[in-house]
Every structure is written in structure tokens, then in C-alpha cells.
Amino acid sequence: MERLIWVLAFAALWGIGVWAMLRGRRNRGRRQLGRVGHLPDLPGDVGAQVLEPAPGLYLGSTFAPSWQDRITAGDLGDRALAELTRFEEGILLTRTAANAIWIPHDSVGTIRTERGHAGKVMGTAGVLVVRWRLPNGTEVDTGFRADDKSVYPAWVRRYERPPAQGDPVPQNGELL
Numbered sequence: 001m002e003r004l005i006w007v008l009a010f011a012a013l014w015g016i017g018v019w020a021m022l023r024g025r026r027n028r029g030r031r032q033l034g035r036v037g038h039l040p041d042l043p044g045d046v047g048a049q050v051l052e053p054a055p056g057l058y059l060g061s062t063f064a065p066s067w068q069d070r071i072t073a074g075d076l077g078d079r080a081l082a083e084l085t086r087f088e089e090g091i092l093l094t095r096t097a098a099n100a101i102w103i104p105h106d107s108v109g110t111i112r113t114e115r116g117h118a119g120k121v122m123g124t125a126g127v128l129v130v131r132w133r134l135p136n137g138t139e140v141d142t143g144f145r146a147d148d149k150s151v152y153p154a155w156v157r158r159y160e161r162p163p164a165q166g167d168p169v170p171q172n173g174e175l176l
Contacts, residue, residue, distance in 0.1 A: 025072050032073040035063070037136035039074075040090075042102040047088025054151045058082035058095050059143035060118035064131055070118045071140065075099055077118075084128070084144050086155070091130065093142065101142065107133045111155050117143030128152055 061076045063069045070077050080095040091108065093101040109132060113125035122145065130142045146152065 025077075028072050030073075032071055035136075035138050036071060036073040036076070036140075037134055037138070039099075040102050040104050040107070040135055042092070042100065043089060043104075046090065046092065049085060049087055051086035051151075051154055053083045053085040054144075054146045054148070054155075055081075055083050056144055056146035058093060058098075058101075059127060059145055061101075061140045061142045062118050064139035064141045067114065067117050067129075067141065067143075076101075082144065084146070084155075093144065103130060103132050103142070107135075109133065109139065113152050113156060114143075117141065125149070125152060128155055 058080045060079060061071045063071060075098045078098055080098045082093055082095040085092045085094070088105070090105045091103040093103070095101070108130060111128065111130050114127045114129045115124055116122060117127045117129055126145060126149070128144045128146060130144070131139060132142065133139050
């Protein structure tokens with residue numbers, strides 16, 4: 001009987017802990033709604049596809065420049081299987097069991113590779129991170145881990161700084 005009481009007490013404490021974490025996440029999401037605002041709508045015409053879709057995992061979005069300040073407003077904090085596709089007008093992140101995220105070309109600041117994002121730490125250059133501005137001006141970093149990391153250079157190259165005078169110019173699609 002004493003053992004049953006201990007097991008029930010432990011189960012109750014565990015349940016209270018899970019409930020408190022979920023409640024804290026929900027409250028944090030409500031507090032963040034003002035900073036996040038509305039996400040851009042997917043336009044009717046996204047233009048031609050520039051890069052092939054890259055399947056992988058959406059890791060979440062964080063407030064820039066902190067790679068751990070996860071956004072929990074809406075479903076931006078939920079990890080999901082996803083597909084990242086680059087179009088002329090922007091980037092489309094299609095997520096399984098979550099809303100798609102449209103990142104207009106004009107709002108993209110940089111695309112880079114990182115070791116970690118949103119609490120997920122990986123090997124060197126394991127995560128593709130897109131820094132962009134929301135319509136209200138807030139800068140966020142959106143993390144994506146592709147199934148095939150060999151696609152990262154093509155994504156990063158599209159948003160690198162323009163070549164300075166005297167820099168070598170790539171020939172026939174070669175990578176520098």
C-alpha cells in the first residue's frame with residue numbers, strides 16, 4: 001500500500017510539472033503575439049521556382065540575434081517535417097501538420113549555416129538559418145535542417161554579399 005501511495009504521488013507531481021510547462025509555453029506565446037504580429041500571406045504569384053525543394057525538419061523560429069529565444073506564438077515554435085523551396089518572390093516553408101511560412105524576398109537579410117538553432121545543436125554547418133524581417137519590423141531567424149546538407153551552399157550563395165571589386169567571378173556554376 002505504501003508503494004502505491006509513492007507511485008501515485010510521483011505520477012501526480014509529474015502531471016503537475018507537465019501541466020505547468022504547457023501553461024508556461026502558452027502564456028509565453030500570448031506575450032510574444034505583439035512582437036510577432038501577423039505573418040506575411042502567400043501571394044497569388046510566387047514567380048518561377050529558383051531552387052529545388054529541400055525536404056527536412058523545421059526547427060523553429062527565434063528572435064534575432066538569439067539562437068535560443070524561441071518564438072512560441074502561433075505554431076512558429078512547433079518542430080515539423082518540412083520542405084523549403086526558393087521562388088523568385090521569396091521562400092516557401094511548407095510544414096507537415098502546421099501552417100506554411102512565406103518569407104518574401106525583400107524581407108530576407110541573410111541565409112547562413114550554423115551549428116545550432118532553437119535549442120537544437122548539431123555538427124558544424126548542420127542547420128540552415130534564414131534571418132528575415134516580419135511585416136512589423138521584428139527580425140527573426142528561422143531554422144531548417146535539410147535531409148541532404150549538400151543543398152546548403154546553393155541557398156547561402158543566393159544571399160551572400162555582392163562581390164567586391166577584384167573578387168574572382170564563378171564560371172559555369174562553380175562554387176568559390
